[in-house]
Amino acid sequence: xxxxxxxxxxxxxxxxxxxxxxxxxxxxxxxxxxxxxxxxxxxxxxxxxxxxxxxxxxxxxxxxxxxxxxxxxxxxxxxxxxxxxxxxxxxxxxxxxxxxxxxxxxxxxxxxxxxxxxxxxxxxxxxxxxxxxxxxxxxxxxxxxxxxxxxxxxxxxxxxxxxxxxxxxxxxxxxxxxxxxxxxxxxxxxxxxxxxxxxxxxxxxxxxxxxxxxxxxxxxxxxxxxxxxxxxxxxxxxxxxxxxxxxxxxxxxxxxxxxxxxxxxxxxxxxxxxxxxxxxxxxxxxxxxxxxxxxxxxxxxxxxxxxxxxxxxxxxxxxxxxxxxxxxxxxxxxxxxxxxxxxxxxxxxxxxxxxxxxxxxxxxxxxxxxxxxxxxxxxxxxxxxxxxxxxxxxxxxxxxxxxxxxxxxxxxxxxxxxxxxxxxx
Numbered sequence: 001x002x003x004x005x006x007x008x009x010x011x012x013x014x015x016x017x018x019x020x021x022x023x024x025x026x027x028x029x030x031x032x033x034x035x036x037x038x039x040x041x042x043x044x045x046x047x048x049x050x051x052x053x054x055x056x057x058x059x060x061x062x063x064x065x066x067x068x069x070x071x072x073x074x075x076x077x078x079x080x081x082x083x084x085x086x087x088x089x090x091x092x093x094x095x096x097x098x099x100x101x102x103x104x105x106x107x108x109x110x111x112x113x114x115x116x117x118x119x120x121x122x123x124x125x126x127x128x129x130x131x132x133x134x135x136x137x138x139x140x141x142x143x144x145x146x147x148x149x150x151x152x153x154x155x156x157x158x159x160x161x162x163x164x165x166x167x168x169x170x171x172x173x174x175x176x177x178x179x180x181x182x183x184x185x186x187x188x189x190x191x192x193x194x195x196x197x198x199x200x201x202x203x204x205x206x207x208x209x210x211x212x213x214x215x216x217x218x219x220x221x222x223x224x225x226x227x228x229x230x231x232x233x234x235x236x237x238x239x240x241x242x243x244x245x246x247x248x249x250x251x252x253x254x255x256x257x258x259x260x261x262x263x264x265x266x267x268x269x270x271x272x273x274x275x276x277x278x279x280x281x282x283x284x285x286x287x288x289x290x291x292x293x294x295x296x297x298x299x300x301x302x303x304x305x306x307x308x309x310x311x312x313x314x315x316x317x318x319x320x321x322x323x324x325x326x327x328x329x330x331x332x333x334x335x336x337x338x339x340x341x342x343x344x345x346x347x348x349x350x351x352x353x354x355x356x357x358x359x360x361x362x363x364x365x366x367x368x369x370x371x372x373x374x375x376x377x378x379x380x381x382x383x384x385x386x387x388x389x390x391x392x393x394x395x396x397x398x399x400x401x402x403x404x405x406x407x408x409x410x411x412x413x414x415x416x417x418x419x420x421x422x423x424x425x
Contacts, residue, residue, distance in 0.1 A: 001025060001111070001112045001113075002109065002110070002111045002112075003022050003023075003109075003110045003111075004107065004108070004109050004110075005020045005022065005093065005107070005108040005109075005110070006105070006106065006107050006108075007020070007105075007106055008103055008104060008105045008106065009049065009095075009097050009100045009103070009104045009106070010100065010102070010103050010104075011100050011101055011102065013097055013100060014097050014098075014099055014100040014101075015097065015098070015099075016097050017094060017095065017096055017097070018094075018095040018097070019092050019093070019094050019095075020092070020093040020094075020095065020108060021090050021091065021092055021093075022090075022091055022093065022108075022110050023089070023090055023091070024055075024056065024086055024087065024088050024089060024090075024091050024112055025088060025112055026088045026116065026118070026310075027114050027115050027116045027117075028086050028088060028112040028113070028114045028116065029074060029075070029085060029086070029113065029114025029115070029116050030072065030073070030074035030075070030076075030086070030112070030113050030114055031072070031073040031074060031086040031110070031111070031112050032070055032071075032072045032073075032110075032111045032112075032113075033051075033053060033062070033070060033071050033072075033073075033093070033108065033109070033110050033111075034069060034070040034107075034108070034109040034111075035051045035064050035068075035069075035070070035106070035107070035108050035109075036069065036106070036107055037049050037104050037105060037106035037107070038104070038105055039102065039104065041101075042100075042101040042102025042103075042104070043101055043102060045099075045101045046099070047099060047100055047101055047102070047104050048097075048098040048099040048100075049095060049096070049097055049098070049100070049104060049106060050063065050064065050095070050096040050098060051063070051064045051093060051094070051095055051096075051108070052064075052093075052094045052096065053071070053073070053081075053091065053092070053093055053094070054091065054092040054094060055084075055086065055087050055089075055091050056087045056088065056089025056090055056091055056319070056323075057087060057220070057222075057315075057318065057319060057322065058092075058217060059220050060082075061073050061081060061082050061084070061086075061091075062077075062078075062080050062081035062082060063080050064080065065079075065080055068080055073086050074086065084315060085116070085310065085311060085313070085315065085316070086112070087315065087316075087319045088319075089319075089323065093108050093110075116310040116311075117310065118308045118309065118310055118325075118342075119308070119309065119310075120306050120307070120308055120333075121151040121152060121306065121307055121309055121312055121317075122149065122150050122151050122152075122304045122305075122306050123150055123151060123152040123153055123154070123174075123304065123305050123306075123307060123317065124145055124150055124152075124153040124154065124289075124290050124292060124304065124305070125153075125154050125156070125178070125189065125191065125254075125287055125288070125289050125305050125321075126154070126156050126178075126180070126189060126226060126254070126257070126289025126290055126291045126292065127141060127145075127153055127154065127155060127156060127290065127291075127292040128156065128157050128158065128180075128291075128292060128293050129141050129155060129157055129163050130163075131155075131157045131160050131162045131163035132157035132158040132159075132160050132180075133158060133293060134157070134292070134293045134294065135293065135294045136294070136295075137166075138155060138163050138166040138167065138170070138175075139166065139169070139170065141153070141155070141292075142170045142172075142173050142175055144295060145173055146172055146173045150173060150304070151173065151174060151312060152173060152174035152175070152176060152312060152317060153173065153174075153175060153176070154176045154177070154178035154191050154192075155167060155175065155176070155177060155178055156178035156179055156180045156189055156190070156191075157179065157180065158180050158182050159179065159180070159181055159182045159198075160179070161177065161179055161195075161196045164177045174312050174313075174314075174317075176191070176192060176314050176317065177192065177193070177194075178190055178191045178192065178193075179193070179196070179197060180226060181197060181198075181199050181212070182199075182238060183199040183206065183238065184206065184238050185206075185238065185241070185242040185243050186225065186228065186238065186239070186240060186241035186242055186243055186247075187225070187226040187227065187238070187239055187241075188209065188212065188223055188224070188225060188226065188250070189223065189224050189225070189226040189252075189254070189289065190216055190221055190222075190223050191221055191222050191223075191224075191318060191321065192220065192221040192222060192314050192317075192318045193216050193219035193220065193221025193223075194219040194220055194221070195219045197212065197215050197216055197219065197221075197223075198215075199212055208243070208245075209223075209243055209245050209249070209250060210245070213250060213251075221318070222251040222252065222318050222321060222322050223250050223251055224250050224251050224252035224253050224254065224285075224287065225241055225247035225248075225250060225252075225253045225254065226254050226257070226289060226291070227239060227254055227257040227266075227289070227291065228240070228241035228247035228253065228254070228270065229241070229247075229266050229269055229270050229273070230257065230266055231266070246277075248273075248274065248277045248282070248284045249284070250284070251284075251285070251321070251322050252284060252285040252286070252287045252321055252322070253270075253274065253284055253285075253286060253287070254270075254286075254287055254288060254289045255267070255270050255271050255274045255286035255287065255288065255328070255415070256270070256271065256286075256288040256289075256303050256328060256412065256415075257288065257289050257290070257291050258289070258290045258291050258292070258302045267412075271286075271412065271415065274286050275373060275402075278375075278400055278402075278418060279375050279376075281375075281398055283324070283418075283420070285321055285322065285323070285324045285326055285344075285417055286326070286328065286415070286417055287305050287321060287326060287328070288302070288303040288304065288305050288328045289305075290302045290303075290304075302330070303328045303329060303330055303412065303415075304328070304329055304330075304331070305321075305326060305328060306326065306327050306328070306329055306333075307320035307321060307325060307326050308320055308325035308326070308342065308343060308344075309325075320344075323344045324343055324344030324417040324418065325342070325343050325344040325417070326343060326344070326416075326417045327343060327414060327415065327416040327417060328412070328414065328415045328416075329413070329414045329415075330412070330413050330414070331363060331364075332361060332362065332363045332364035332405065332413055332414050333361070333362045333363050334359065334360065334361050334362075334403065334405070334414050334416060335358070335359070335360035336357075336358070336359050336360075336403050336416050336419070337357075337358050337419075338355055338356065338357050338358075338392065338401060338419050338421075339353075339354075339355050339356055341419055342419065343416055343417050343418070343419060344417060344418075344419070344420075345419055345420070346420045346421075346422060347419065347420065347421050347422070348422050348423075348424050349395075349421065349422070349423060349424070350423065350424055350425075351423050354391065355391065355392040355395070355421070356389065356390075356391055356392075357372070357388070357389065357390045357391070357392055357401065358387075358388070358389055359381075359385075359387070359388040359389075359390075359403060360386065360387055360388075361385070361386050361387075361405065361414070362386065364405070364413060364414075366407050366408070366413075367383060367384060367407065367408050368383065368384060368405050368406060368407055368408075368413055369381075369382065369383050369405070369406055370382070370385050370388065370403065370404075370405050371403070371404045371405070371406070372390070372401060372402075372403060373401070373402050373403075373404060374392075374395065374396075374399055374400060374401050375395070375396045375398070375399045375400060376396060392421075395421045395423070396423075397422070397423045398420075398421075398422055398423075399420070399421040399422075400418035400419065400420050400421060401418060401419050401421065402415070402416045402417060402418040402419070403415075403416045404416075
């Protein structure tokens with residue numbers, strides 16, 4: 001796929017920044033960008049226009065220098081570009097006008113190629129080792145998750161990153177850095193950030209969640225809220241979310257966490273609050289965290305976070321979580337699509353398009369019931385249906401569809417993130 005973006009600057013736009021957005025398809029494995037502008041000088045003074053590239057997670061991907069005519073992002077990058085599998089989604093070409101002394105025309109040519117495919121990987125996003133209050137060494141933690149059939153896990157010790165050094169020695173399972181930030185007003189879960197994140201500033205004063213999020217983004221990570229409605233003081237000091245921003249305002253939120261059976265009503269409340277938030281027209285990815293500290297029998301039946309990725313790397317997992325390519329499961333599997341689109345995707349339609357939903361369910365041994373939830377509707381497809389086809393009729397202008405599978409005791413077996421629907425006029 002090739003996209004061409006053209007525009008211009010005049011002297012009044014000198015010392016300004018301009019952003020041009022472009023879309024990178026799901027299957028992309030290599031991205032080539034060509035850039036030029038003319039004239040190079042005006043009135044015998046050199047015009048100076050720079051171009052920097054940022055991906056769909058707002059990470060810096062490359063920059064044009066004066067001797068470059070193109071840069072290439074991929075497994076074999078060019079000078080000035082990063083070696084990564086380009087993430088899909090909306091990218092930014094950022095033009096910095098350092099000196100413009102006449103009218104300057106620019107041209108950006110973006111070419112994408114590749115045939116990447118997605119697969120589902122099972123992971124634990126919330127675990128603790130002996131570097132905080134867990135009982136397992138990092139290597140023992142990895143072995144335990146491997147035995148359970150997990151593909152990856154994040155090490156999220158309480159306000160500590162000392163265990164990260166041991167992650168490089170883990171074999172047979174992908175092990176990623178994380179951190180559970182213990183603030184005085186709730187716990188935040190940081191995934192994939194390259195550095196320690198404090199909830200206090202240099203003066204040791206507490207920062208607001210939005211400020212903490214900025215530091216996480218600088219470290220190329222994502223941040224969410226852990227167990228926001230869990231019981232607080234004195235049962236669990238500072239565990240309950242008490243910040244003014246509600247717990248759905250960051251990159252993701254734990255809508256399920258491992259709790260003793262007697263406290264599972266807390267999770268039910270959180271799932272319903274999350275659905276209420278989605279039905280208000282806003283978006284945030286729902287995840288699950290085992291909050292693993294030690295091996296317990298009940299943990300074997302805790303939900304897992306299942307992510308859709310093209311390869312099992314930190315970049316891909318973070319993008320899947322941020323964009324909602326996620327479902328939660330006690331062990332069963334689900335395939336859910338609408339007109340060829342899957343979890344986290346946005347489908348634009350004109351109101352006349354035929355929107356066909358397909359659901360496939362496997363590996364559930366007990367009796368279950370399947371529900372479809374939308375902005376203004378809940379539909380039951382009955383019990384023990386393994387394959388479902390259904391036409392979505394008259395969605396609202398901004399809508400979504402997610403699947404919730406429950407057992408006979410009304411307990412969650414599978415919960416997907418939404419596929420989003422938008423009517424274009």
